[in-house]
Amino acid sequence: MASLHRSTDPAADVIVIGGGIVGVSCAAHLAASGRRVVLLERSDIAAAASGRNSGVVQHPFDPVLVQLHLETIALYRALASEDDDGFRLPAEPAGLLMVTHDPGVARGLVDALTGTHPGLSPRYLGPGEARAVEPALAADVAACRLAIGYPVAPAAATRAYAAWAARLGVDIRVGEAARPWLASDRVAGVKTEGGRRLAAQHVVVAAGPWTPDVIDPSGTWRPIGRSWGVVVGVTLERPPTHVLEEAEIEIEPGREPNLARGATGESFSLVTAGAASSLGSTFLDTEPDPAGLVPAMLARGAGYVPDIASASVGPHRVCARPQSVDGRPLVGRVPGPDGLWVAAGHGPWGISTGPASGRLLADLLDGRVPGPPPALDPERFPPPPLA
Numbered sequence: 001m002a003s004l005h006r007s008t009d010p011a012a013d014v015i016v017i018g019g020g021i022v023g024v025s026c027a028a029h030l031a032a033s034g035r036r037v038v039l040l041e042r043s044d045i046a047a048a049a050s051g052r053n054s055g056v057v058q059h060p061f062d063p064v065l066v067q068l069h070l071e072t073i074a075l076y077r078a079l080a081s082e083d084d085d086g087f088r089l090p091a092e093p094a095g096l097l098m099v100t101h102d103p104g105v106a107r108g109l110v111d112a113l114t115g116t117h118p119g120l121s122p123r124y125l126g127p128g129e130a131r132a133v134e135p136a137l138a139a140d141v142a143a144c145r146l147a148i149g150y151p152v153a154p155a156a157a158t159r160a161y162a163a164w165a166a167r168l169g170v171d172i173r174v175g176e177a178a179r180p181w182l183a184s185d186r187v188a189g190v191k192t193e194g195g196r197r198l199a200a201q202h203v204v205v206a207a208g209p210w211t212p213d214v215i216d217p218s219g220t221w222r223p224i225g226r227s228w229g230v231v232v233g234v235t236l237e238r239p240p241t242h243v244l245e246e247a248e249i250e251i252e253p254g255r256e257p258n259l260a261r262g263a264t265g266e267s268f269s270l271v272t273a274g275a276a277s278s279l280g281s282t283f284l285d286t287e288p289d290p291a292g293l294v295p296a297m298l299a300r301g302a303g304y305v306p307d308i309a310s311a312s313v314g315p316h317r318v319c320a321r322p323q324s325v326d327g328r329p330l331v332g333r334v335p336g337p338d339g340l341w342v343a344a345g346h347g348p349w350g351i352s353t354g355p356a357s358g359r360l361l362a363d364l365l366d367g368r369v370p371g372p373p374p375a376l377d378p379e380r381f382p383p384p385p386l387a
């Protein structure tokens with residue numbers, strides 16, 4: 001076990017389980033409000049989806065999540081202003097091009113989003129126009145342009161938040177797995193995989209897709225599942241300046257426009273932060289063989305950005321998104337024992353909404369707000385059967 005920062009007093013007010021974007025932001029905001037916090041991460045900071053994502057801080061379309069997103073942008077700006085290691089959020093959004101080979105699809109998207117999200121400035125770009133705005137595109141590509149999307153290196157936000165948490169005095173212990181330790185009707189702390197017990201008044205489980213296993217090892221309570229994503233690193237001579245995402249016309253009211261899918265479940269996205277581009281992605285229910293998907297992803301990508309065919313291809317990564325069954329995260333008290341909290345289930349939006357979820361969790365735990373918005377409240381699911 002390595003300790004990035006160790007307080008002299010081992011007792012904690014709060015133990016946070018999980019060192020992804022959600023766990024580190026919970027820990028930082030709790031410490032910022034004066035709590036003594038220990039964070040336990042079984043592997044490494046940003047080891048899972050929080051370090052393996054596509055790297056875009058993106059407007060989530062879902063009105064329930066938009067407030068979290070807008071606050072997250074403000075929190076990243078504040079973090080960037082005091083981060084010595086160089087975390088930066090671009091001053092302006094790069095712009096999202098929802099690309100398609102069918103101009104009718106792009107026009108339909110613009111019409112639909114003008115109705116539901118006029119503030120995102122939807123604009124139709126026909127094949128010639130799209131290429132004029134984004135020269136990396138193929139000649140036949142049309143697009144719906146939205147004024148959103150801040151590229152960041154995939155692990156950068158989580159590492160910057162972890163560094164801030166450490167500066168605030170959070171005792172971050174990596175290489176230590178834990179689960180809640182319950183004593184009668186309340187939390188007493190955590191039990192580590194090594195058999196130790198650490199006392200705390202409150203335990204926050206922010207273990208991403210593993211959250212249900214950590215809270216209820218019996219396997220009954222399963223409000224969060226896994227949506228497996230594969231991302232391929234590519235280096236392009238002329239990378240696009242926009243965030244690119246393939247789209248279909250169907251849009252559920254208030255929800256993310258559906259992505260088109262290839263035969264093996266792959267859809268196209270491309271995000272460039274610095275010199276590195278992340279080519280994505282998949283949304284699969286079972287863990288795929290990522291290497292087997294890479295050729296189809298490169299071929300699909302090259303249909304939109306021809307230079308992908310000759311790009312230098314870097315390592316690929318696979319990871320599970322923590323996907324809640326209703327598409328919204330769980331942020332608040334776990335129904336049942338006192339002192340047990342959850343912040344997880346952010347699906348494809350964790351980098352875009354996680355920090356504000358951490359701030360909300362800290363406000364709830366400290367009693368600054370009476371309860372979470374109902375759509376985020378863990379009480380919307382039946383309570384876990386906790387021994």
Ligand SMILES: Cc1cc2nc3c(=O)[nH]c(=O)nc-3n(C[C@H](O)[C@H](O)[C@H](O)COP(=O)(O)OP(=O)(O)OC[C@H]3O[C@@H](n4cnc5c(N)ncnc54)[C@H](O)[C@@H]3O)c2cc1C
Nearest residue numbers: 018020021022042050053054055056178208229350351352
């Ligand atoms: C391919 C892909 C692309 C994505 N692209 C984007 C994007 O561009 N923009 C965006 O906003 N979101 C994106 N996402 C979603 C985003 O990455 C996730 O929503 C977010 O990272 C989830 O963060 P988390 O902290 O909840 O979970 P995780 O990042 O999964 O972290 C959970 C942590 O808990 C630890 N843990 C588990 N069990 C224990 C235990 N018992 N004890 C201690 N530690 C434990 C794990 O090791 C892990 O580090 C993408 C996801 C994927 C997979």
